[in-house]
Amino acid sequence: MAEKNKKPLILVSNDDGITAKGIRHLVETMQRIGEVVVVAPNSPQSGMGHAITINDPLKIRTSDIFDDVQAFECSGTPADCVKIAKNYVLKDRVPDLVVSGINHGSNTSVSVLYSGTMSAAVEAAIESMPAIGFSLCDYDSDAEFDHILEYVERIARQTLKRGMQKGVALNVNFPAKREEPIKGVKICRQAIAKWREVFDEREDPYGRKYLWLTGEFENNDRGEDTDEWAIKNNFVSVVPVSFDMTAHHAVAFMNDEWDI
Amino acid sequence: MAEKNKKPLILVSNDDGITAKGIRHLVETMQRIGEVVVVAPNSPQSGMGHAITINDPLKIRTSDIFDDVQAFECSGTPADCVKIAKNYVLKDRVPDLVVSGINHGSNTSVSVLYSGTMSAAVEAAIESMPAIGFSLCDYDSDAEFDHILEYVERIARQTLKRGMQKGVALNVNFPAKREEPIKGVKICRQAIAKWREVFDEREDPYGRKYLWLTGEFENNDRGEDTDEWAIKNNFVSVVPVSFDMTAHHAVAFMNDEWDI
Numbered sequence: 001m002a003e004k005n006k007k008p009l010i011l012v013s014n015d016d017g018i019t020a021k022g023i024r025h026l027v028e029t030m031q032r033i034g035e036v037v038v039v040a041p042n043s044p045q046s047g048m049g050h051a052i053t054i055n056d057p058l059k060i061r062t063s064d065i066f067d068d069v070q071a072f073e074c075s076g077t078p079a080d081c082v083k084i085a086k087n088y089v090l091k092d093r094v095p096d097l098v099v100s101g102i103n104h105g106s107n108t109s110v111s112v113l114y115s116g117t118m119s120a121a122v123e124a125a126i127e128s129m130p131a132i133g134f135s136l137c138d139y140d141s142d143a144e145f146d147h148i149l150e151y152v153e154r155i156a157r158q159t160l161k162r163g164m165q166k167g168v169a170l171n172v173n174f175p176a177k178r179e180e181p182i183k184g185v186k187i188c189r190q191a192i193a194k195w196r197e198v199f200d201e202r203e204d205p206y207g208r209k210y211l212w213l214t215g216e217f218e219n220n221d222r223g224e225d226t227d228e229w230a231i232k233n234n235f236v237s238v239v240p241v242s243f244d245m246t247a248h249h250a251v252a253f254m255n256d257e258w259d260i
Numbered sequence: 261m262a263e264k265n266k267k268p269l270i271l272v273s274n275d276d277g278i279t280a281k282g283i284r285h286l287v288e289t290m291q292r293i294g295e296v297v298v299v300a301p302n303s304p305q306s307g308m309g310h311a312i313t314i315n316d317p318l319k320i321r322t323s324d325i326f327d328d329v330q331a332f333e334c335s336g337t338p339a340d341c342v343k344i345a346k347n348y349v350l351k352d353r354v355p356d357l358v359v360s361g362i363n364h365g366s367n368t369s370v371s372v373l374y375s376g377t378m379s380a381a382v383e384a385a386i387e388s389m390p391a392i393g394f395s396l397c398d399y400d401s402d403a404e405f406d407h408i409l410e411y412v413e414r415i416a417r418q419t420l421k422r423g424m425q426k427g428v429a430l431n432v433n434f435p436a437k438r439e440e441p442i443k444g445v446k447i448c449r450q451a452i453a454k455w456r457e458v459f460d461e462r463e464d465p466y467g468r469k470y471l472w473l474t475g476e477f478e479n480n481d482r483g484e485d486t487d488e489w490a491i492k493n494n495f496v497s498v499v500p501v502s503f504d505m506t507a508h509h510a511v512a513f514m515n516d517e518w519d520i
Contacts, residue, residue, distance in 0.1 A: 049339070050309030050373040057462070057470040079309070079374075080473065088459045088471065110386055112505050113310040114339075119373075126370055126454050158520050167452065168507045187514045189506040192427065194386050199348045202317070210317040211348065213340070240510035245372050246449040247428045250500035254447045260418050 008034035008096035008160055011124075013081045015045040015103065015116025018063060018073045022102035025145045026134065027066050029152050030099060033160070037095075038063070038071035039085040041078060041116075046105070048116040050123070051077045060084060078120035086127055097160055098124035101134035102152065104141055108173050108227040109191040109219065112241060118171055122243050125169035130159050133169065137231055138176035147182060148174040151236050155185070171239040175231050185236040191226035193219035268294035268356035268420055271384075273341045275305040275363065275376025278323060278333045282362035285405045286394065287326050289412050290359060293420070297355070298323070298331035299345040301338060301376075306365070308376040310383070311337045320344060338380035346387055357420055358384035361394035362412065364401055368433050368487040369451040369479065372501060378431055382503050385429035390419050393429065397491055398436035407442060408434040411496050415445070431499040435491050445496045451486035453479035 124131035230237035384391035490497035
């Protein structure tokens with residue numbers, strides 16, 4: 001939790017790249033709360049999951065894209081950006097909060113695994129920093145954000161006030177703008193749903209085949225405590241996410257049944 | 261579970277690329293158990309986490325690199341390879357088992373998040389297919405595998421026999437070869453440890469700075485039920501991994517304490 005009377009230090013990153021509309025809204029909202037430092041990718045990194053760059057060097061340079069904000073653009077992934085921010089840019093200063101986004105597109109359900117936005121937040125959680133990934137369920141690069149910024153600010157302030165459990169980061173998703181205002185905030189679990197992929201096969205001008213990954217999201221999880229339910233019903237969904245992927249319930253079962 | 265008297269269909273992938281030594285050992289070991297189909301990246305994908313390719317087309321072509329095995333090399337990530345195998349290569353046939361690896365290097369503890377090897381297995385778990393990621397804690401591209409192949413086979417057979425709990429994949433790590441033989445197999449939880457990163461700053465011939473990500477693994481988790489403990493003590497570690505990242509213990513806490 002941030003010390004009283006001290007402006008909190010807030011690190012901002014994303015996966016759509018430093019020039020995206022979503023990160024600009026996030027930076028401006030965080031400037032109302034604390035001192036902001038930005039370390040974000042110099043190009044879109046959507047779908048990068050928790051990738052890190054180990055076979056190539058990383059380039060980083062200062063950016064003047066935001067007014068009154070120390071900002072850096074980096075050639076790496078969102079997880080790289082958090083590592084660089086902590087160990088190279090900020091060094092001895094530890095952020096009171098790390099925020100990532102606002103992503104152009106949903107990161108509900110299993111999309112949390114593919115999400116660069118959430119990988120920045122999870123990376124921060126590994127480093128014991130309170131962290132939130134924000135995503136808007138609207139893929140339009142020119143999407144409307146005005147209906148959600150009040151919630152972004154409130155959730156960030158609440159996190160600074162309450163702190164975060166160890167090893168946990170928040171996955172926050174917002175419904176796209178509708179006629180009626182957002183109904184409120186729900187603390188949720190990740191829906192057990194998946195993408196049904198279809199590969200669109202084409203031929204290049206030289207007769208070689210190539211594939212585009214397409215598909216539809218398919219939710220058979222009928223629970224009313226899921227992030228999918230919340231978004232569908234015009235609530236903000238907040239899922240606490242753990243970087244401990246152990247299926248603890250399976251350990252005892254395997255110890256009992258496996259013969260190895 | 262595989263039907264009796266029918267040869268099980270085993271899909272093999274990895275993240276070091278189709279020409280790596282580790283996948284060759286895995287293919288040969290799986291050929292002793294069932295019919296093998298390989299769909300693997302055409303280049304190394306280490307550290308790719310659960311990345312998928314959504315902004316570029318994917319290329320796939322047949323490979324004759326393995327004797328008597330249907331094999332394909334693909335321009336995508338390990339998670340892409342499993343999606344392509346299921347929806348494009350195999351279509352109506354569903355693998356009885358998906359195996360990934362054998363990775364050249366450890367995927368214990370939080371490395372599960374960065375691991376391309378495990379992303380293939382987790383992707384298979386999302387698709388309700390029993391899946392195992394195998395990793396050898398030896399980064400040498402010419403590492404010794406002979407001390408572990410018996411365990412690879414036994415764990416694969418046990419998984420086919422027992423089946424897998426829904427939503428679970430196995431993260432199996434092997435100690436590097438030592439003088440004394442491996443002591444046995446432990447069902448473990450993921451150690452709560454992390455990498456302590458150091459960025460090695462250099463200057464290119466044109467005076468521009470660039471960084472290499474380096475660092476040391478730091479384990480402060482003193483539990484004797486962790487994957488790190490098992491490997492250190494010359495056991496094979498088997499961690500059941502879930503793709504549900506919800507920190508379920510945090511949901512009630514937040515519902516109680518948050519005021520939003």
